[in-house]
Amino acid sequence: MLTIKNLHCQLEDEPETRILKGLDLTVEAGKVHAIMGPNGSGKSTLSYVLSGRDGYEVTDGSATLQGADLLEMEPEERAAAGLFLAFQYPVEIPGVGNMTFLREALNSQRKARGEEPVSAGDFLKLVREKAKTLDISPEMLKRAVNVGFSGGEKKRNEILQMAVLEPKLCILDETDSGLDVDAMKLVAEGVNALRSPDRGFLVITHYQRLLDHIQPDVVHIMAQGRIIQTGGPELALKVENEGYADLLKDLA
Amino acid sequence: MEAPVIESKVPAWRAAFTRFLAEHPAAQFGAQSRRDAFERFEAHGLPTRRHEYWRYTPLRALDPDQALASKGGDPFAAVDGYRLVFVDGVMDASRSDHLALGAAIDVADGSKDCSWVDIVAEDARAHTAVERPFAELNRALCSHGLAARIPAGVKLDKPILLRYEGAQPAHLRVGLLVEDGAEVTVLESGAGALTMLIEARVGSGASLHHLRAQTELVDRQFASLFARVLEGGHFASFTLAADAALIRNETMLDLTGDEARGHVAGGVLGRAGSVIDNTVFVTHAALKGESRQVFKNVLDEDGRGVFQGKILVRKGAQKTDGYQISQSILLDERAEFDAKPELEIYADDVACSHGSTSGAIDETALFYLRSRGVDRRTAESLLVAAFIEEAIAEIADEDLQEVMRGEVARWMTERAG
Numbered sequence: 001m002l003t004i005k006n007l008h009c010q011l012e013d014e015p016e017t018r019i020l021k022g023l024d025l026t027v028e029a030g031k032v033h034a035i036m037g038p039n040g041s042g043k044s045t046l047s048y049v050l051s052g053r054d055g056y057e058v059t060d061g062s063a064t065l066q067g068a069d070l071l072e073m074e075p076e077e078r079a080a081a082g083l084f085l086a087f088q089y090p091v092e093i094p095g096v097g098n099m100t101f102l103r104e105a106l107n108s109q110r111k112a113r114g115e116e117p118v119s120a121g122d123f124l125k126l127v128r129e130k131a132k133t134l135d136i137s138p139e140m141l142k143r144a145v146n147v148g149f150s151g152g153e154k155k156r157n158e159i160l161q162m163a164v165l166e167p168k169l170c171i172l173d174e175t176d177s178g179l180d181v182d183a184m185k186l187v188a189e190g191v192n193a194l195r196s197p198d199r200g201f202l203v204i205t206h207y208q209r210l211l212d213h214i215q216p217d218v219v220h221i222m223a224q225g226r227i228i229q230t231g232g233p234e235l236a237l238k239v240e241n242e243g244y245a246d247l248l249k250d251l252a
Numbered sequence: 253m254e255a256p257v258i259e260s261k262v263p264a265w266r267a268a269f270t271r272f273l274a275e276h277p278a279a280q281f282g283a284q285s286r287r288d289a290f291e292r293f294e295a296h297g298l299p300t301r302r303h304e305y306w307r308y309t310p311l312r313a314l315d316p317d318q319a320l321a322s323k324g325g326d327p328f329a330a331v332d333g334y335r336l337v338f339v340d341g342v343m344d345a346s347r348s349d350h351l352a353l354g355a356a357i358d359v360a361d362g363s364k365d366c367s368w369v370d371i372v373a374e375d376a377r378a379h380t381a382v383e384r385p386f387a388e389l390n391r392a393l394c395s396h397g398l399a400a401r402i403p404a405g406v407k408l409d410k411p412i413l414l415r416y417e418g419a420q421p422a423h424l425r426v427g428l429l430v431e432d433g434a435e436v437t438v439l440e441s442g443a444g445a446l447t448m449l450i451e452a453r454v455g456s457g458a459s460l461h462h463l464r465a466q467t468e469l470v471d472r473q474f475a476s477l478f479a480r481v482l483e484g485g486h487f488a489s490f491t492l493a494a495d496a497a498l499i500r501n502e503t504m505l506d507l508t509g510d511e512a513r514g515h516v517a518g519g520v521l522g523r524a525g526s527v528i529d530n531t532v533f534v535t536h537a538a539l540k541g542e543s544r545q546v547f548k549n550v551l552d553e554d555g556r557g558v559f560q561g562k563i564l565v566r567k568g569a570q571k572t573d574g575y576q577i578s579q580s581i582l583l584d585e586r587a588e589f590d591a592k593p594e595l596e597i598y599a600d601d602v603a604c605s606h607g608s609t610s611g612a613i614d615e616t617a618l619f620y621l622r623s624r625g626v627d628r629r630t631a632e633s634l635l636v637a638a639f640i641e642e643a644i645a646e647i648a649d650e651d652l653q654e655v656m657r658g659e660v661a662r663w664m665t666e667r668a669g
């Protein structure tokens with residue numbers, strides 16, 4: 001589903017800052033892949049490069065989603081192609097209502113795919129239903145995007161967007177950070193509800209905790225802009241118990 | 253016989269004024285005050301960048317006879333109200349509700365004692381801190397308009413809609429005496445006025461709401477508005493200006509009664525070749541006055557926005573609460589926004605603040621929206637709508653808010669096309 005080969009990137013404004021240095025990664029449909037790795041190893045950068053944020057220059061390598069070249073597309077085209085990034089730091093947008101935003105997003109994607117827009121009534125029903133399972137109140141839905149939301153509420157709002165947009169490939173960047181125990185369960189349930197044979201997940205996290213709830217099929221360790229090790233769920237447990245020292249000792 | 257004027261600074265305007273008096277015998281009635289006004293205009297001359305409040309706004313030449321083009325339609329077309337339609341500077345009675353308006357309030361028509369008309373003019377003339385050449389030009393050359401008294405306690409059921417049409421560079425003048433406890437809303441739209449002048453007095457506990465749509469302009473328009481607000485009175489004005497060679501809106505607000513409130517807000521949408529200038533002068537001359545100035549500029553291509561906002565707090569105007577914000581989003585690197593905020597305070601127990609920002613659209617927010625599938629243009633429209641909302645929220649009437657939002661959305665769509 002998602003195929004990344006030898007991906008290299010540097011900062012546009014500071015070409016000497018190279019962040020991704022030959023990253024290879026494949027996520028198959030129906031699978032959950034987790035990425036762990038020390039702070040600053042480039043995990044968020046990977047998620048931004050895949051979703052098309054400005055400021056990074058890809059100098060080598062490729063990234064495709066279901067065969068389509070992601071790197072050639074505008075961010076909105078990537079979204080319509082099925083890519084979704086749950087941000088590590090969701091953005092507040094004063095003055096733009098949550099519902100307006102979500103509806104605009106859903107219908108833009110549908111339009112790009114040649115589908116009919118969802119009617120106001122159906123949309124409202126859809127969002128209310130999904131919001132309920134994530135414990136997002138109707139009052140929160142009425143507010144501006146992420147404005148006045150607590151850290152945990154912002155993360156739940158990301159998952160709500162994901163549930164409504166039904167992407168093909170979901171990237172979750174530290175969605176667990178800032179969540180209390182109950183919220184973590186809600187979020188995990190939200191993600192698990194979306195698991196399906198034709199959808200892939202890339203879950204970036206620092207903690208085994210989240211992976212207790214969202215069982216990964218594959219775990220990758222990322223360091224210094226590359227995947228340095230790939231294994232099963234046991235790899236995450238090893239990190240949890242031993243830290244990265246052992247895994248990193250060969251890099252130096 | 254007119255004394256020959258040697259070397260007028262504005263010979264074309266002098267000729268236009270002489271012709272005007274000859275062609276409008278009725279104007280002879282107020283000819284002396286017109287002459288006085290013209291002489292003040294003439295003594296000042298057309299503003300240049302050397303004049304303190306014209307530094308950012310290039311006027312260049314101004315031909316008295318140059319026809320005015322227009323585009324688009326009347327944003328207030330669907331609003332129910334007392335409509336007064338001025339075509340080439342003269343009211344078109346067949347399309348106007350002047351009779352119904354005259355039945356509801358007191359409208360000066362020369363047939364009855366209307367000495368109250370002078371009250372508002374005197375209020376405005378008392379405002380002498382800065383010369384207002386276009387107000388003087390209007391006083392000299394106005395061909396028509398409205399002089400209305402809203403009697404004490406009368407809350408006019410519908411807004412008064414002033415509609416300016418036609419290609420003549422007309423001058424229209426409006427006097428409004430809103431007596432104690434009265435309420436009225438006045439709307440202006442249309443490209444068929446080169447200058448407009450509103451002189452208003454808002455009585456104790458009275459309220460005057462003013463909305464101006466300058467979305468159909470192509471050429472130039474100079475609008476002056478003087479309002480004096482008495483005790484506990486409320487004046488609120490909102491102007492939406494879009495794409496014209498030059499728009500200059502001057503608002504002079506004098507809060508002379510205790511606890512008077514004055515709100516002046518505006519949205520500016522400017523692209524290729526347009527210059528839009530909002531210049532506001534608020535004077536606090538009494539206790540516990542509250543004033544707000546909220547201006548939002550959206551500038552694309554090489555569009556230019558200018559905001560000059562002054563808050564003057566006179567000695568003794570304690571407990572004044574004055575607020576001013578002017579902001580711009582520059583959608584193109586060629587766009588420009590100039591702000592000149594001024595506070596001049598002679599009282600010691602006041603709270604006044606001002607702020608101004610200018611910058612590109614928020615890239616982080618833009619990326620967030622796009623990452624959810626919203627295309628760039630739509631995302632920009634959403635952010636622009638959100639940006640301008642703070643100014644639109646200053647409009648009390650929700651339907652009129654919606655009209656203004658519609659105009660902003662339309663402008664953004666034109667941009668996408």
Ligand SMILES: Nc1ncnc2c1ncn2[C@@H]1O[C@H](COP(=O)(O)OP(=O)(O)OP(=O)(O)O)[C@@H](O)[C@H]1O
Nearest residue numbers: 011017019037038039040041042043044045046055
């Ligand atoms: N826009 C930027 N400007 C400057 N440095 C950047 C920028 N983006 C990323 N970096 C640098 O690139 C490196 C990787 O950052 P990134 O945010 O991708 O790490 P991460 O693996 O997500 O870390 P964390 O676990 O702390 O979230 C860091 O050293 C960071 O400082």
Ligand SMILES: [Mg+2]
Nearest residue numbers: 043044045088
């Ligand atoms: Mg990160």
